[in-house]
Amino acid sequence: MLSKRSPIIGFVGTGVMGKSMAMxxxxxxxxxxxxxxTKEKALELLEEGALWATSPKEVAKQAHVVFTIVGYPKDVEETYFxxxxxxxxxxxxxxxIDMTTSTPTLAKKIYEEAKGKGIYALDAPVSGGDIxxxxxxxxxxxxxxxSVYNEIxxxxxxxxxxxxxxxxxxxGQHTKMCNQIAIATNMIGVCEAIIYAEKAGxxxxxxxxxxxxxxxxxxSLSNLAPRMLAENFEPGFYIxxxxxxxxxxxxxxxxxxLDTPGLSLAKDMYERLANNGEENSGTHALYKYWKM
Structure with missing residues (x-):
């Protein structure tokens, strides 16, 4: 079992969040x-002593435990299959352990395929952003x-x-969807409150x-509203x-x-922002919606 050894850990995806997690x-x-x-995004880890692999395949061959946090479900597919x-x-x-926010269906597919190979799989998406x-x-x-959760x-x-x-x-993925639904409409409220305050003088x-x-x-109000006021729209999480x-x-x-009108509204607003060149900004750049 994992607890009886000091495992070599593989980490695929060293972007905004993954780099800190691997560190x-x-x-x-x-x-x-x-x-x-993009190897450049892993340089800080390599300077600290991490080893470089040329592909997910090479990571899997070397590691006892592999964490992944990549961009889209299609990236998860390419990484695992x-x-x-x-x-x-x-x-x-x-x-x-896939920590990407992906689909519950894909999480189940990874679980079943891994089980057939004698590999233990977890879906473990995260919330909290870069901070x-x-x-x-x-x-x-x-x-x-x-039992696998307890090991990890x-x-x-x-x-x-x-x-x-x-x-x-x-x-895990279904729970992350609950998280994202709650954030989507909450972010609208945070932005509207700030805009209202400004308009009221x-x-x-x-x-x-x-x-x-x-x-x-x-x-979002405590951590992202101050970034809005500072006009710092660097991504903790990309639009x-x-x-x-x-x-x-x-x-x-x-x-x-299930009808989710709040979620639909938020998606439409964010898509308008993305079409206006903000797709690589942080989610708190929704503040700019009222400035367009």
Whole structure:
């Protein structure tokens, strides 16, 4: 079992969040082998002692545990399946944990294919953005076998503070959809509140002092509204990836015959922003919707 050895950890995807996550594992003393399509994004990890792999295949061949956090479901497919994929090249008895926000259907497919190869799989999407990743304070939502979750829990604790086992394969991804639905309409409210404060001639920073700790309080209000006021729209989480998540949530909701008008509105607003050149900005750039 994993707890009886010091595993070599593979990490595929060293972008805005993945780099910080891999760094926490590296600094905890684990041997880390990393792969990213753009090697430059992994240079800081390599300088700290991580090893470089030329493909997901090479990561899978070397590692006992492989974490992945890539962009889109199609990227997850390419990373896990085929002759160059993690499952085809992983070692029996190894663990694969996809932390990308992806589809519950794909999470179940990875679980079943991995199981057929004697590999243990979890879907474990995260919330908390770049700040949560840097501070190892992510929320981690986990689907898969509970016994496997318990094996990986010590590693999860190096990445996050709110780690919850949600159920069987796909449950982590379904939970992340709940998270994204809540964020989507909350972000509209945060932006409208700031715009309202400005139009009313108030000092928005003082307004935040009053409302952030009251009934209106939220993570987005406390952490992202100050970035809006500073006109810092660097991504903690890309708009283009949020649109991807909202599309997944809408598809899943439709399959359950669930109407989600707030989510639909948010997606339309974000798509207008993306079409206006903001797809690589952070989600809090929704503030710019009122400035267009």
């Amino acid at each position: 926490h594992l590296l600094r905890a003393g684990y041997s880390i082998v990393v792969y990213n399509r 085929g002759e160059q994929g993690i499952i085809e090249n992983g070692n029996p008895g190894s663990y694969v 949560g990743a840097k501070e190892a304070r992510l929320s981690i939502m986990v689907g898969g076998d509970e 829990l010590p590693l999860f604790k190096l990445l996050g503070t709110n780690i919850v086992y949600q159920g069987q394969a796909g449950a 108030l000092d928005p920073e003082k307004v935040l002092e009053s409302i952030s700790s009251g009934a209106a309080g939220s993570w 283009k990836h949020f649109i991807k998540d909202m599309n997944i949530a809408l598809q899943e909701a439709e399959a359950m015959q």
